[in-house]
Amino acid sequence: MLVLSRKPGEQVVIGDDITLTVVVEVRGGRVRLAFDAPAQVGIRRAELACRPGEPPGADPDGGTV
Numbered sequence: 001m002l003v004l005s006r007k008p009g010e011q012v013v014i015g016d017d018i019t020l021t022v023v024v025e026v027r028g029g030r031v032r033l034a035f036d037a038p039a040q041v042g043i044r045r046a047e048l049a050c051r052p053g054e055p056p057g058a059d060p061d062g063g064t065v
Helices: none
Strands: 011-014 018-027 030-036
Antiparallel strands (some): 011 018, 018 030
16 A cells, blocks of 8 residues: 655546546545546445445455455
């Protein structure tokens, strides 16, 4: 796991075509993030990406990511 500190408006680039931007808004301990990625790249919150009883990161098709 990589942990970074970024100021509002700063970006992190993942690979050649995914950009994460820290949005200026921080409310009640929550940070707003903006992701820009190709349509074929799925972006989901971990709690929505798995079925009940499956660990986060489990592949919806039955494998592990």
